[in-house]
Amino acid sequence: NAGVTQTPKFRILKIGQSMTLQCTQDMNHNYMYWYRQDPGMGLKLIYYSVGAGITDKGEVPNGYNVSRSTTEDFPLRLELAAPSQTSVYFCASRWTGGNQPQHFGDGTRLSIL
């Protein structure tokens, strides 16, 4: 019973590098989300998707891109890493758009140096 799986768990990047954070869910959820959690701050929504081929911006989308080619996968891309993107990134999914709890992965801890 894997749920939501995120890889990698930890990563250190240099300024200007790019990388993709992977997220896979095996619950056949149609809604998926990417959040970032900064120390002392609440989680903030970066991007979300309501189904394959459909994505939309959240509260803090600048510097990130997403794609949703399958129901299971929702990768998050950082094109030009900046120190301000140092954070813990969480992927989540849920069955429908409302009144259903979100299921979270264990996060990716990303440091930009």
Add this chain to the structure above:
Amino acid sequence: KQEVTQIPAALSVPEGENLVLNCSFTDSAIYNLQWFRQDPGKGLTSLLLIQSSQREQTSGRLNASLDKSSGRSTLYIAASQPGDSATYLCAVEKGANNLFFGTGTRLTVIP
């Protein structure tokens, strides 16, 4: 913009005590309110979800209440145990896919 506040930021209690965690939000036009638990180095685990038309939800030793008109929710934990030690996050959903999180209360239950 919806603001979600959780007070206190940290709480320590001896094992066996009943306790209440508080959450307040500025905009009462919410879709639902959710309580999550977060263990160190882990993701969030959903504990309770209260729909906007509901007043409370219960799961085992946990009871969450919602008062939309005053913009408040409480999470009551009965007979606390060391295993309850974690950070508890409150989040309100306003409109589809717009979840606003508080900064959490770090709970320590002392054996």
